[in-house]
Amino acid sequence: xxxxxxxxxxxxxxxxxxxxxxxxxxxxxxKVTSAAICGSDLHLYDGYIPTMEKGDILGxxxxxxxxxxxxxxxxxxxxxxxxxxxxISCGKCHHCREEEYSGCDNSNPNAIMxxxxxxxxxxxxxxxxxxxxxxxxxxxEYIRVPYADTNSLVIPKGIEDDKVLFLSDILPTGYMAAExxxxxxGDTVAIWGAGPVSQMAVRCAFLKGAERVIVLDHYEARxxxxxxxxxxxxxxxxxxxITEELKFLTGGRGPDSxxxxxxxxxxxxxxxxxxxxxxxxxGLATDRPNALRQAIQACKKGGTVSIPGxxxxxxxxxxxxxxxxxxxxxxxxxxxxxxxxxxxxxLILAGKIDPSFVITHKLNLEDAPxxxxxxxxxxxxxxxxVLKVH
Amino acid sequence: MxxxxxNLNQQNAVHAKNKRPLPYGRTYHSDDVSRFxxxxxxxxxxxxxxxxxxxxxxxxxxxxxxxxxxxxxxxxWVMELKNGVKATWDAEVTAERKNEMISxxxxxGSEVETDGSVWFSPAPQGKGCVVSLVMNYSAPGGKVTxxxxxxxxxxxxxxxxxxxxxxxxxxxxxxxxTTEGQPNGREVIPELKH
Ligand SMILES: NC(=O)c1ccc[n+]([C@@H]2O[C@H](COP(=O)([O-])OP(=O)(O)OC[C@H]3O[C@@H](n4cnc5c(N)ncnc54)[C@H](O)[C@@H]3O)[C@@H](O)[C@H]2O)c1
Ligand SMILES: [Zn+2]
Ligand SMILES: [Zn+2]
Numbered sequence: 001x002x003x004x005x006x007x008x009x010x011x012x013x014x015x016x017x018x019x020x021x022x023x024x025x026x027x028x029x030x031k032v033t034s035a036a037i038c039g040s041d042l043h044l045y046d047g048y049i050p051t052m053e054k055g056d057i058l059g060x061x062x063x064x065x066x067x068x069x070x071x072x073x074x075x076x077x078x079x080x081x082x083x084x085x086x087x088i089s090c091g092k093c094h095h096c097r098e099e100e101y102s103g104c105d106n107s108n109p110n111a112i113m114x115x116x117x118x119x120x121x122x123x124x125x126x127x128x129x130x131x132x133x134x135x136x137x138x139x140x141e142y143i144r145v146p147y148a149d150t151n152s153l154v155i156p157k158g159i160e161d162d163k164v165l166f167l168s169d170i171l172p173t174g175y176m177a178a179e180x181x182x183x184x185x186g187d188t189v190a191i192w193g194a195g196p197v198s199q200m201a202v203r204c205a206f207l208k209g210a211e212r213v214i215v216l217d218h219y220e221a222r223x224x225x226x227x228x229x230x231x232x233x234x235x236x237x238x239x240x241x242i243t244e245e246l247k248f249l250t251g252g253r254g255p256d257s258x259x260x261x262x263x264x265x266x267x268x269x270x271x272x273x274x275x276x277x278x279x280x281x282x283g284l285a286t287d288r289p290n291a292l293r294q295a296i297q298a299c300k301k302g303g304t305v306s307i308p309g310x311x312x313x314x315x316x317x318x319x320x321x322x323x324x325x326x327x328x329x330x331x332x333x334x335x336x337x338x339x340x341x342x343x344x345x346x347l348i349l350a351g352k353i354d355p356s357f358v359i360t361h362k363l364n365l366e367d368a369p370x371x372x373x374x375x376x377x378x379x380x381x382x383x384x385x386v387l388k389v390h
Numbered sequence: 391m392x393x394x395x396x397n398l399n400q401q402n403a404v405h406a407k408n409k410r411p412l413p414y415g416r417t418y419h420s421d422d423v424s425r426f427x428x429x430x431x432x433x434x435x436x437x438x439x440x441x442x443x444x445x446x447x448x449x450x451x452x453x454x455x456x457x458x459x460x461x462x463x464x465x466x467w468v469m470e471l472k473n474g475v476k477a478t479w480d481a482e483v484t485a486e487r488k489n490e491m492i493s494x495x496x497x498x499g500s501e502v503e504t505d506g507s508v509w510f511s512p513a514p515q516g517k518g519c520v521v522s523l524v525m526n527y528s529a530p531g532g533k534v535t536x537x538x539x540x541x542x543x544x545x546x547x548x549x550x551x552x553x554x555x556x557x558x559x560x561x562x563x564x565x566x567x568t569t570e571g572q573p574n575g576r577e578v579i580p581e582l583k584h
Contacts, residue, residue: 005575015575023572024565055575072564090563094431094517106559109567112552124567136572144572147563 003057003140004368004387009047010376012058012369020136020144025072028148030082032389034161035139036061037371038086038169039195039263040128040310045372048264048287049312051113051130060086060126061168062138063161064390066148075149082152084145085337086169088124088135091150102334107146108133122334139368141389153341156349162356163348165386166200171355172340173308174200174261178208180306180331181257188212190246190255190298192291194222194233196384197308198261199358202231205259207353214249216242216294218267219380225358246298254300263309266290289315296323307332358384365389424506424525424547428554431518432561438489438510440561441521450556450566452549465494469502477501503528521554 005015020029038061043049063083069076076082088107089096095103104123108114113131114121127137136144145151155164178201181189189205191198194217205213206229215226216234223233232249239245247254264287277288295305296319305328323330347353360383363371371385430437440446444457444465455470463483470476479500485493485507495505506525513520527546556566 001573003573003575007575013575017573017575018577020573021571023568023570026563026565053574053576055577057574090559090567092431092562093558094429097431106555106563107567109569111555112548115551133567134569136569136574140573146567 001141002365003136004059004365005054006044006052006056006058007054010045012045012372014366014368015055017057017140020142022068022070023144024146025070026147026149027070028066028073028076028145028152029068030062030064030084030138030143030145031067032062032064032138032141032143033081034063034165035059035365035387035389036165036168036170037139037368037375037385037387039197040086040169041372042376043264043310043312044129045376046265049129051110051132051134053130053134056127056129056134057136057140058127059137059139059143060128061165061170062126062143063155063165063168064138064143066152067142069148073148076152076154080152081155081157083155083164083167083341084126084138084143085151085153085167085172085341086126086128087122087334087337088126088133088146089150089338090147096150099336099339101150101336101338103336110134125334139365139387141365150338153338153345155345159349160356162359162386163354164345166196166355166358167337167341167344167348169335169337170196170200170358171204171344171353172337173197173335174202175204175340175344176335177201177259177261177306177308178204178210181205181208181210181259181304182329183208183210183257185209186211187256188214188250189257189259190214190216190295191226191231191259191261192216192266192295193261193263193309194219194226195261195379196358198222198259199225199229199383200355201259201261201308202226202229203353203355206230207347214246214255216291221380222383225383228357242294243298250300254298254303256300257304257306258295258299260292260295260305260307260309262291264288264311264313266292287311287313287315289318293317293319296328299326299328301326302328304329304331308335310334359386361385363387424527424550425523426547426550426554427520427522428558429513429517429520430558430561434489434510434512434519437519437521437561441508441510442486442492450560451553452556467502479504521557523550523554525550 001019002014003017007013066078066080087102089101089104090106093105102123108121108124110130111121124133126135187210189210194215202213213231215231216236217223218235218237227233266288365387368387374382375385447457448454453471456468458466466480468478479502480497481494484495491509493507496503504527509522511520560566
């Protein structure tokens, strides 16, 4: 089959590889119909995530048709049309039973790596480095899905891929980011980044009762997309002091909650931001937490900082004194996708939300390398790329 | 494990196996060199029985090819590394309390010297069974440990941690997670190459 393989920093290629096969009883094989490229994939593309190997198949936002099931699969049947969550969860361990799916104890065969680096290993992820399990991803013609009954959501016939594909990641991620804000009616939520995750978070924050949502980015087209949902926007290139600006916009109090939907590769032209780049280059610090710093600085006293943006290693100059001084709450982590898929599908079917608005580009699998380039380098116009596979 | 530790272990081997995993709030005696614990979401009886049927151990212990049960207390262990290097040793059960603990020791003169205890105790909040393993191992000439390290990049202690995780996964889900045999772009298929 054809699959999109990671070949090194800034290099991905379509390769012919063997078809996946059932390796464990609860596996299923899925013929992929649509697969999206995620901001998280860019962290791999940019070489920010350790333990990648040349030839690894990427992709974790996937849907398709079940073509084969292992003997241990009880619910899923050949012919079912499913969305596959990006995290791989066993469905049986303590964390899975508590619906903390991204904390699954059992799915990661390389858990020992994360055990040593983080103290504990979370769930494995599709197509996301060997530390996260080394599972082949879904930007390919076929994908093997472990623990298939847990890692699937069956989609009713008659609803197109584009409306449900993002149940695999960014819609639940935006939803959990908003839920983690503990929004009360009338709240103001500030969101750093206007990428796909942010776009979902904007809509979900309003759904959760926020009165105002303020989005920060420096790509006008992305900010416009957020404004379409009713968000106020700030282009940070045109703003000298973001904390002051947000204070002004919120009557001096600061936003009730702040979402960092940017993660470890924040841009910035401030002195710390350029220092971060240098330090990351020489290995002194691994992440560039510019958005996180601002979110902490801007948040109101007793407010919540919700962090869906991904971090991998060590952060430099995080204003922890500000966080302590204001008594902030932090909520973060990989999304418990399986927990949110069904309720969010219900919202989609009820016409309450249609995440397909975020798609700006549809490409064939063969053109995936071009998709990566555009999503990485032409961020203004290219907001979300969906690969059409079968 | 260096020699200094090995001697310490031998002195402590006897009382190490009489030590219970201590009640919450206390830790093991600090001279037990290799200690691991894992919580398995299954009843104690089930976990104990699985372990006590020693031939089951090769299901989840990496590189352990076979455990042959010679008598209720005597077992023969065959370890085979990927490069074909083999090690065999016999071990006997030296103490056992049903659903609570098992201790073992390799017979004198074995290629691999090992002794230790495994304890089974209830986890809080109905989370199942805590398996606590306290063990010493060494191979004269360093044969086994050396090869393990060379091949897997894992030292013996890491390997045991991996093994306990695999035990947990196997008992909780009925399978051990793997990616061995999945496709990747490292193996080029010549006839399809473009
Ligand atoms: N927690 C999870 O489970 C989960 C799931 C999916 C994605 N993510 C993460 O969410 C983040 C966003 O994903 P995405 O797909 O939207 O990515 P994206 O790269 O398309 O969007 C990031 C946006 O942040 C903007 N940005 C950069 N620096 C900024 C700054 N200092 N202030 C404000 N905005 C800034 C960029 O211009 C860009 O528009 C990534 O880190 C991704 O890995 C996490
Ligand atoms: Zn993603
Ligand atoms: Zn689990």
